[in-house]
Amino acid sequence: MNNAYAAFAARRLVQALVVILLAYVFTFVVVSILPGDPITNVLRDPQNGFSEDEIRQIIAAQGLDQPVLVQLWTSLTRFLTGDFGLSMRSSRPVGTLIAEVLPSTLILASSGFAVALVLATGIAYGTQLVPKRYGQGLLRGFPSLFLSVPNFVIGLVLIHLFGFQLGLFRVIAPNSFWATVFAAIALGIPVSAQIAEVLIANLDHERAQDYAAVARSRGLGPFRLFARHLLKPSSLPVVTIIALTLGELLGGSLITETVFGRTGIGSLVQRSVSTQDLPVLQAVVSLAAVVFVLVNLLADLVYPLLDPRVKLVGAASRRPTTADDGASQAVTP
């Protein structure tokens, strides 16, 4: 087991590093090679007032006259040493720009995640404990509904109801406590649906197992069956889903921050998109990929330790969760 685990861990680690490097290259290709030339567009923008000579100097200084492969190599080696280059708009280090806005996004994303987890467990456990005639069907419909609502709409509805009508928070103070709470709710609702769907599928699966029937035949009531037998095996696989929702949180914060007027990674991306500030975009996207890959690596490494049922066979270490939908089929490698 230990040898098998070490081999598994080593293989996953190498895979993760390869994916991170490739993600960087992929982003580089997308932002620098596709049609349109944002760099000279920005430099030639009359508002910036650079002369032809200055433009040539800047391009030379940034190494933009080098062949693409050389540019890729320098930017990749810099990235690996933690140097993300300079923003094209403000000429400040990209690392500093990101570090400035990161705390705000971390607060939003972590509270959004907390909201998602509470909602998801509430809904999923509710489907097991609430009897059919008291609205179990309604609870089962929630994840699908949550996935059908654009999260900017949730944000706008919350702003309209609680900000304008009830006056709980003011839109012009986006970092106040209540504004953050409602931003977190807007961010968390779509994410909760993904977790809830998998959790419900797992719970239903466990409840149909023989051991559950045995427990019922021994006279266990629905609540004790749930608490003693179903809760643990169906909740453990969620660890890996949680890691996957990270991307959703990052993408969602882009919109949520715009809706609520917060500063953060999302607003930084939006500003960089409208000014075509490529170094910033390259850094944010690659860092998002790094974080995503590392968190999923961690989940993959921790999971076999948590769940003794997982066997590490050959190249394929499959997680036991197999909810039958596209979203979670995407989970198993």
Added chain:
Amino acid sequence: MSLLSPTAPVTTTSRLAALKVPPTVQLSFVVIALVIAWSVAPGLFTSHSPINGVPADKLLGPSAAHWFGTDHLGRDLYARVVHGTSSSVSSALIAVVIAAVAGGLIGLLAGFFGGWVDIVLARLVDVLLAIPHFLLAVIIVTALGFDTTNAAIATGISAVAVFARVMRAEVIKTRQAVFVEASFLLGGSRWHILLRHVLPNASRSVLPLAVLQFGLSILVIASLAFLGYGDPPPASDWGLLISIGKDYLKWPWLVYAPAFVTIGTVLSLNRISRWLRQTD
């Protein structure tokens, strides 16, 4: 279904009845049919112009004359929603086609050939999955330029990985089936097996995914339009309408009406997708 005598003709209606479409699914099909009708012939559903408004009638609440009220320029919001449907729906369609064709091909090759092809393609898919899909869509649309078609292409590319994974899993499952082995032993070539057996079987589980992804694409494209990465006004994509409405939150129907249409459409698609998966 009761046993039919050998001579009894199986009519289309009895087949449909045997499917037992649940009422919510029937409703979903009605909603989708309406949305398709809106996008094909918007002129049949409203006589108001989506572009020229009556300034005197600005910001009116919903009424019999203006079902969804009017906006800040006195344009009928219902007309704008109906006329924006075609662009919202067709762009989502483009996205799904891109994702399903590209992702399906990747999954098919990876699953069918295995070995190095599989390993290389699996890493490619990992890369696509590693970048949060909305962020991926944003940078691709930035690179391509802001308009609705590019937003659709970006959304499609960001969903390639999902299709690739499902297709690969299905192909591997089918390839190991006994009937495929039998076909091979009977002298079926690789291409014959691929086209005759693997592809039709695998596509059965890709269809529900495509329907689900169609709904998700509507949401992603609406989000891109909301951020201003789609066609500029006077286009009236659903996301753009909501985005314009957010500046007039004192007149909430400007947000709620297009949002309601978007949610209803996506919800119906999700329901149909779930039904397709169950009846499979």
